[in-house]
Amino acid sequence: MRIDPALAETLRLVAEAGTLEAAARSQHMTPSAVSQRVKLLEQHLGQRLLVRAKPVRLTAPGEVVVRFARGHALLEHEAGAELGLETPGELPRIGVAVNSDSLATWFLRALTEFSREHDAQLELQREDQDETARLLTTGAAMAAVTSARSAPPGYRSLPLGSIVYVAVASPRWRERWAESTAGPVSPEVLARAPRIDYDANDDLQATWLRRQDVDPSSAPRHLVPSTHELAEAVVAGLGWGMLLTMQAEPLLASGELLALGGSPVTSALYWQVAKTPSALLDALTDAVLETARNELQQR
Numbered sequence: 001m002r003i004d005p006a007l008a009e010t011l012r013l014v015a016e017a018g019t020l021e022a023a024a025r026s027q028h029m030t031p032s033a034v035s036q037r038v039k040l041l042e043q044h045l046g047q048r049l050l051v052r053a054k055p056v057r058l059t060a061p062g063e064v065v066v067r068f069a070r071g072h073a074l075l076e077h078e079a080g081a082e083l084g085l086e087t088p089g090e091l092p093r094i095g096v097a098v099n100s101d102s103l104a105t106w107f108l109r110a111l112t113e114f115s116r117e118h119d120a121q122l123e124l125q126r127e128d129q130d131e132t133a134r135l136l137t138t139g140a141a142m143a144a145v146t147s148a149r150s151a152p153p154g155y156r157s158l159p160l161g162s163i164v165y166v167a168v169a170s171p172r173w174r175e176r177w178a179e180s181t182a183g184p185v186s187p188e189v190l191a192r193a194p195r196i197d198y199d200a201n202d203d204l205q206a207t208w209l210r211r212q213d214v215d216p217s218s219a220p221r222h223l224v225p226s227t228h229e230l231a232e233a234v235v236a237g238l239g240w241g242m243l244l245t246m247q248a249e250p251l252l253a254s255g256e257l258l259a260l261g262g263s264p265v266t267s268a269l270y271w272q273v274a275k276t277p278s279a280l281l282d283a284l285t286d287a288v289l290e291t292a293r294n295e296l297q298q299r
Contacts, residue, residue: 005076008069009042010034011049011058015066015139018055058138058163071094071276073266074142092280093121097132097144100198101163104227105246107145114284129246130200133272142281143273145288151272156227158289160269161296165209165242166259167252167260172237174258185260187214194220194239196230204242207265246295266297 010023017023018113024031035052042049058066064100070093077092097101103126104214111122125135132144137152151157171181177193178185186192191214195205200223206216222239224230234241235256242265243251251257271288273281 003065003068004041004044005069005072005122006109007037007044008075010037011041011062012066012069012139014038014056015058015062020052020056040050040188045093063137063139067142067274070139070142071274071278074276074280081147086267089122090144091119094280094284095123095125095135095141096284097125097141097146099128099132099145099147100225101244101270102145105163106242106291106295107288109295110284111286113230113291116286118280118283119279120284129198135271136272142276143271143284143288146270147267148272149268149270151270154165155272155274158273158285159272160271160289160292161298162266162268163269164245164297165204165265165267166245167240167249168234168243169240169246169260170235170237170257171255173234173240176237181258182241183268187212190214192220194222196222196224196233196239197240198227198230199223201223204265205240208242208262212262240287250288269296 010027013026014020014023020034020038020282024034027034038050045061045065047061048059049065050055051059074092074094083098103124112177115122122143125132125141127135132141132146133148133152135141136144136155145160149157173193174181174185178189190209191210193211196206202223205221206210209216209219222233224233224238227244229245230241231243231251233239234243237253240260243257245264248257252259269292271292273285
């Protein structure tokens with residue numbers, strides 16, 4: 001039994017649009033016609049593919065079909081280009097899930113290198129590095145920067161290196177909470193002084209605190225969900241935080257930040273990419289791996 005690429009493409013459009021009505025408008029069809037195409041695909045495959053809520057949700061089989069649709073569209077475009085055929089419509093789209101810290105520092109350089117010689121629409125989806133792999137299983141992305149070593153079925157996992165974080169604070173923060181701009185900060189101070197986390201799921205600062213024998217739950221925290229703004233908040237003295245070494249080094253050199261000591265916290269990153277035999281995905285992978293070799297800590 002084969003998957004009808006045209007019907008699979010309809011399911012992909014519905015999943016991305018969120019509703020049958022929105023998908024219908026984008027294709028100049030009626031919602032009823034779109035619904036019938038999805039039902040036809042479900043009947044053909046003998047499985048429920050879509051939960052018709054608002055927004056719609058893909059079932060596990062539906063996620064498989066959407067991944068197929070994305071891969072098929074990419075291969076069709078590349079085959080047409082190699083054959084010298086006109087490929088009407090938009091450039092192929094490649095969804096990429098990437099964590100905020102990579103996006104703010106090294107990852108855009110990889111995309112710039114890729115785009116010098118290759119034409120594609122890159123759809124970046126920012127997620128926590130522990131969550132980016134989830135977007136692969138849903139079909140929302142064909143590649144991801146993730147902290148997960150193992151790739152889901154249909155994807156391969158390649159090591160990129162590690163990003164390194166150091167604990168830092170501003171002189172203003174130290175003057176208020178540690179009453180000194182030099183020397184180690186005691187566990188007692190760390191237990192009552194504010195820190196800055198990226199979001200409620202950010203465990204970086206908590207990991208460092210545990211290494212200093214401090215219970216993270218005892219310390220107040222601010223949430224600043226942006227890599228750049230988090231660094232600015234640390235410089236302003238709102239709280240101490242863990243910054244990437246590539247962010248922290250110039251600020252430490254200028255005296256805007258002071259090191260709190262303790263061992264750095266490292267996070268290994270992996271590039272997970274669809275096994276679809278695509279020249280564009282291969283080129284994107286080459287650009288990401290080459291940039292990572294230059295920018296990330298290698299073992």
